[in-house]
Amino acid sequence: MKDYEIVIGLEVHAELNTQSKIYCSCRSAFGMDVNTQICPVCMGLPGALPTLNEKVVEYAIRMGHALNCHINTVCRQDRKNYFYPDLPKGYQISQADVPLCENGYLDILVGGEARRIRVNRIHIEEDAGKLLHDGAYPGSLADLNRCGVPLIEIVSEPDLRSSAEARAYLETIRSILLCLGISDCKMQEGSIRCDVNVSVREKGTRELTVRCEMKNVNSFRAAVRGIEYEAKRQIEILEGGGTIIQETRRWDDGKGMSFPMRTKEDAQDYRYFPEPDLLTIVVDEEKVQALKESIPELPHAKIRRYMKDYGFAEIDAALITEDIERAALFEACAESGRCKPKNICNWILADLAKYTNDTGQKISQTPITPKRLTELIEQVEKGVISNTAGKKAFLLMMETGREPLAIIEEEGMAQNSNREELRQLVREVFSDNQKSVLDYRNGKGKALGYLVGQCMKRSGGKANPSLIREIVTHMLSE
Amino acid sequence: MNLYEKTATELSDMLRRKECSAAEISQEVLERTETSEERIGAYITRCEDVMQQAEAVDKAIAEGRALHPLAGIPIALKDNISTKGIRTTCASRMLENYVPPYDAAVTEKVRRAGMVITGKTNMDEFAMGASTETSYMKVTHNPHNPEYVPGGSSGGSAAAVAAGETILSLGSDTGGSIRQPAALCGIVGLKPTYGSVSRYGLVAYASSLEQIGPMGKTVRDTAMLYSLICGRDQMDATTVRREYPDFASALSGKVQGLRIGVPREYFGDGICPEVSVAVWEGIRLLEQAGASVREISLPDTEYAVSAYYIIASAEASSNLARYDGVRYGFRAKHYKGLTDMYERTRSEGFGDEVKRRVMLGTFVLSSGYYDAYYKKARAAQQRIKRELADAFRECDILITPTYPTPAFPLGEKSDDPLKLYMSDICTVTANLSGLPAISVPCGKTASGLPMGMQMMAPAFSEQVLLNAAYAYETLCGGFWSGGTVI
Numbered sequence: 025m026k027d028y029e030i031v032i033g034l035e036v037h038a039e040l041n042t043q044s045k046i047y048c049s050c051r052s053a054f055g056m057d058v059n060t061q062i063c064p065v066c067m068g069l070p071g072a073l074p075t076l077n078e079k080v081v082e083y084a085i086r087m088g089h090a091l092n093c094h095i096n097t098v099c100r101q102d103r104k105n106y107f108y109p110d111l112p113k114g115y116q117i118s119q120a121d122v123p124l125c126e127n128g129y130l131d132i133l134v135g136g137e138a139r140r141i142r143v144n145r146i147h148i149e150e151d152a153g154k155l156l157h158d159g160a161y162p163g164s165l166a167d168l169n170r171c172g173v174p175l176i177e178i179v180s181e182p183d184l185r186s187s188a189e190a191r192a193y194l195e196t197i198r199s200i201l202l203c204l205g206i207s208d209c210k211m212q213e214g215s216i217r218c219d220v221n222v223s224v225r226e227k228g229t230r231e232l233t234v235r236c237e238m239k240n241v242n243s244f245r246a247a248v249r250g251i252e253y254e255a256k257r258q259i260e261i262l263e264g265g266g267t268i269i270q271e272t273r274r275w276d277d278g279k280g281m282s283f284p285m286r287t288k289e290d291a292q293d294y295r296y297f298p299e300p301d302l303l304t305i306v307v308d309e310e311k312v313q314a315l316k317e318s319i320p321e322l323p324h325a326k327i328r329r330y331m332k333d334y335g336f337a338e339i340d341a342a343l344i345t346e347d348i349e350r351a352a353l354f355e356a357c358a359e360s361g362r363c364k365p366k367n368i369c370n371w372i373l374a375d376l377a378k379y380t381n382d383t384g385q386k387i388s389q390t391p392i393t394p395k396r397l398t399e400l401i402e403q404v405e406k407g408v409i410s411n412t413a414g415k416k417a418f419l420l421m422m423e424t425g426r427e428p429l430a431i432i433e434e435e436g437m438a439q440n441s442n443r444e445e446l447r448q449l450v451r452e453v454f455s456d457n458q459k460s461v462l463d464y465r466n467g468k469g470k471a472l473g474y475l476v477g478q479c480m481k482r483s484g485g486k487a488n489p490s491l492i493r494e495i496v497t498h499m500l501s502e
Numbered sequence: 503m504n505l506y507e508k509t510a511t512e513l514s515d516m517l518r519r520k521e522c523s524a525a526e527i528s529q530e531v532l533e534r535t536e537t538s539e540e541r542i543g544a545y546i547t548r549c550e551d552v553m554q555q556a557e558a559v560d561k562a563i564a565e566g567r568a569l570h571p572l573a574g575i576p577i578a579l580k581d582n583i584s585t586k587g588i589r590t591t592c593a594s595r596m597l598e599n600y601v602p603p604y605d606a607a608v609t610e611k612v613r614r615a616g617m618v619i620t621g622k623t624n625m626d627e628f629a630m631g632a633s634t635e636t637s638y639m640k641v642t643h644n645p646h647n648p649e650y651v652p653g654g655s656s657g658g659s660a661a662a663v664a665a666g667e668t669i670l671s672l673g674s675d676t677g678g679s680i681r682q683p684a685a686l687c688g689i690v691g692l693k694p695t696y697g698s699v700s701r702y703g704l705v706a707y708a709s710s711l712e713q714i715g716p717m718g719k720t721v722r723d724t725a726m727l728y729s730l731i732c733g734r735d736q737m738d739a740t741t742v743r744r745e746y747p748d749f750a751s752a753l754s755g756k757v758q759g760l761r762i763g764v765p766r767e768y769f770g771d772g773i774c775p776e777v778s779v780a781v782w783e784g785i786r787l788l789e790q791a792g793a794s795v796r797e798i799s800l801p802d803t804e805y806a807v808s809a810y811y812i813i814a815s816a817e818a819s820s821n822l823a824r825y826d827g828v829r830y831g832f833r834a835k836h837y838k839g840l841t842d843m844y845e846r847t848r849s850e851g852f853g854d855e856v857k858r859r860v861m862l863g864t865f866v867l868s869s870g871y872y873d874a875y876y877k878k879a880r881a882a883q884q885r886i887k888r889e890l891a892d893a894f895r896e897c898d899i900l901i902t903p904t905y906p907t908p909a910f911p912l913g914e915k916s917d918d919p920l921k922l923y924m925s926d927i928c929t930v931t932a933n934l935s936g937l938p939a940i941s942v943p944c945g946k947t948a949s950g951l952p953m954g955m956q957m958m959a960p961a962f963s964e965q966v967l968l969n970a971a972y973a974y975e976t977l978c979g980g981f982w983s984g985g986t987v988i
Contacts, residue, residue, distance in 0.1 A: 064604050068824050070597065070705040071584045071606060075739045105820050105867075107844055114823020166828065295867035297876060300710035300817060302739050 032184035039215040045172035047074030066172035068112030088125025110153040120296040123147035142181035199323040349387040356394035391425040400428040506666040524574030528556035544662035548621040573616030578668040581622040584703035593637035596851035606703020623658025650909040653683030660687035676712040678929025681941035685904035685954020696936030700735030708814035725750040758792035763897030805882040810930040812879035819863030904941040904954030
């Protein structure tokens with residue numbers, strides 16, 4: 025078999041979380057009662073006209089900046105014409121020749137290596153409704169609540185070379201949308217969806233080959249599976265001496281297979297033309313600049329900075345930056361310089377993450393503050409309390425909102441690190457356990473652990489365990 | 503003189519002087535309609551609450567409330583203007599039983615002013631036509647001769663005013679649909695500057711070309727109604743925010759120094775000599791009153807009709823896509839599956855002229871043809887716009903015939919769409935360029951049919967336009983001397 029390369033391009037549709045819809049003042053919230061968030065405009069009643077929600081343009085421009093795009097400060101909206109029962113006007117208002125943002129790129133990390141994926145364009149458009157099937161009714165029912173919910177479509181160049189890269193790209197896009205706060209990115213609610221374009225070619229060649237587009241890809245996992253399935257399908261055809269035909273296929277995630285929808289011959293002609301009911305969008309340069317300056321450090325840039333500045337593994341850096349609040353807490357603790365970044369990271373990803381998961385709270389809803397967390401970690405790092413006591417103190421702090429230093433004091437958690445006192449304690453344990461001391465000196469290493477355990481027991485768990493181990497080892501060798 | 507024969511201006515004054523009540527006006531209009539409507543057929547739907555509307559105005563007058571000058575004046579709305587609770591059919595089988603749940607912006611203004619809505623008028627189906635003959639609902643007759651068409655597409659609105667079945671009306675003008683029926687029925691009709699009247703609630707045919715506009719017996723009546731309906735509307739992004747004066751009170755009737763341009767392309771071979779002569783007589787009248795007249799040439803007018811039908815049909819093909827039988831309106835009774843439902847619904851629900859334009863529009867937007875047709879038409883539109891802008895550097899208004907001929911007999915041209923299209927030559931340039939244009943009566947033919955003179959002005963120069971029209975009206979002794987036309 026020849027050596028093949030997979031070439032992937034992705035079209036990501038993300039619903040923007042503006043309060044109202046793109047062309048009317050209906051709420052754009054998800055999960056409301058069927059056909060309650062509608063008006064003459066989004067229902068496409070005769071005579072109703074769209075008016076553009078300016079917030080949509082702002083949100084899209086911010087995403088454009090985040091993906092290093094050129095912003096077209098003058099652009100229009102166009103009609104994309106097709107018939108479908110969930111599309112009440114018989115056309116979707118979208119953008120054709122001139123999108124709001126174009127020619128950008130996104131740097132993604134795949135297995136620790138950076139890859140630059142070019143972004144062809146980002147345009148704004150309206151979502152369609154949804155068809156429902158109710159057992160009691162033989163046909164389809166249309167819910168138009170989603171009609172007019174604002175969408176951005178982010179189109180990549182065919183620069184992705186594996187399903188892993190596609191996944192990294194999608195996850196990075198998602199983290200940016202979340203960081204900018206412009207989309208809820210809830211896969212299960214359909215607020216982020218993607219179409220996948222796949223082709224294969226012999227490794228070493230550079231020409232683009234015939235591609236297939238896959239629709240109905242409703243999760244990142246489905247994208248990965250779909251790409252792998254599609255690449256394998258195409259390679260098998262080529263190996264069997266066949267040729268790939270350009271077509272649109274539908275991914276069936278349940279079956280783990282894709283099925284033909286339509287070929288190039290019966291591809292739809294959308295008959296795009298300028299939307300006459302809306303004015304040309306004109307954004308002034310100052311506003312574009314102000315929006316650019318409003319872009320915070322983005323998760324993928326943060327990941328690379330954490331790896332570089334703190335020596336974190338990619339996985340840790342990714343996890344800590346995944347949530348804006350988590351990253352903010354980490355940075356505030358790290359800036360204090362009072363404890364090691366690596367330890368802060370561990371506490372946040374282990375104890376804090378477990379707590380927020382168990383309680384379903386956001387970090388901001390819990391009593392944790394950078395000051396409290398650094399104080400606690402500091403006590404552990406200094407050996408004032410043991411790691412185990414630290415975990416206990418952490419939970420108490422989260423549950424009661426008390427200060428960590430007060431908890432350590434009041435709960436008597438401080439451990440004994442006084443060398444003289446601990447030496448005396450070890451002496452007493454040695455004299456009570458002379459057999460174990462002899463065993464050790466006769467080469468039975470296991471006796472060391474037993475002796476350390478006895479010391480801890482005698483101290484009532486208060487002795488600093490690492491100090492005890494050090495003293496026991498030292499005295500045994502005397 | 504009967505109240506229904508009077509102008510809105512006269513009736514408004516009478517109401518203010520308490521010489522009559524709103525109820526009396528409406529009562530007379532209703533009685534007149536009872537006797538004439540069978541011969542005219544102007545209305546698709548007549549409102550049942552006309553007297554209640556009028557009585558509410560009388561009550562407000564009795565309470566001494568400050569009212570709009572048009573309060574209590576009867577008005578008819580073209581049946582493509584949405585009216586909450588009153589069916590709005592567009593004269594199509596597709597919307598035969600469609601009752602909008604909301605009012606168009608102009609309907610709201612009309613209601614708020616206390617005007618009495620008498621009903622919804624007949625029109626060409628979805629405003630596609632120039633004789634009101636493409637209506638699915640009924641035939642409308644010209645009040646000057648019932649064997650003749652009233653013009654179109656706003657034929658019902660023009661006929662209702664001319665026949666005294668209402669006092670004022672609203673039409674819509676995409677390629678001449680207000681001005682042409684106004685000319686053929688002997689009344690005044692204004693196509694306002696694009697962006698000066700909200701289209702919200704106007705069932706769309708060709709969004710980038712059409713405007714709602716006033717129709718009345720006199721220039722002053724028309725100006726009053728225009729003042730009521732114009733202005734920026736946040737529901738229509740294409741409306742323009744600016745100061746709109748009170749057009750009626752600013753009419754001076756002076757034309758001293760007015761520079762009139764007469765484009766020779768509008769007086770070419772297709773123009774009936776009787777019309778040409780009548781329009782020239784009108785121009786001479788204005789010249790004698792102190793206006794200067796010069797003949798000019800607008801050679802790009804040649805491309806106007808083609809460009810218009812391509813752009814209008816392209817937009818129509820998209821605007822009419824929503825009539826798919828899914829949510830409201832007509833749905834075919836028998837079908838197998840979704841595509842068949844679409845096909846049968848649209849085949850049975852639309853008339854021939856609508857289907858012709860939807861197909862034409864679909865074709866010119868199709869990939870492979872877009873550049874050759876749609877794009878080229880848009881380029882021609884730009885040239886026509888520029889040419890007119892240049893002309894208005896030397897002229898204040900342009901005067902042309904409104905329509906090449908007077909009204910033609912019912913049925914004469916219904917089998918020859920192309921001939922009918924070509925007759926739009928005088929009116930479509932105003933729509934392609936967004937400019938305001940008005941049609942005023944300029945006499946009758948030997949056989950007694952009215953003819954129209956069109957005046958065009960630069961964007962948002964309605965005041966100049968209305969003033970010139972008013973001057974002409976005054977010079978020729980008034981368009982409306984009372985008396986019924988049928």
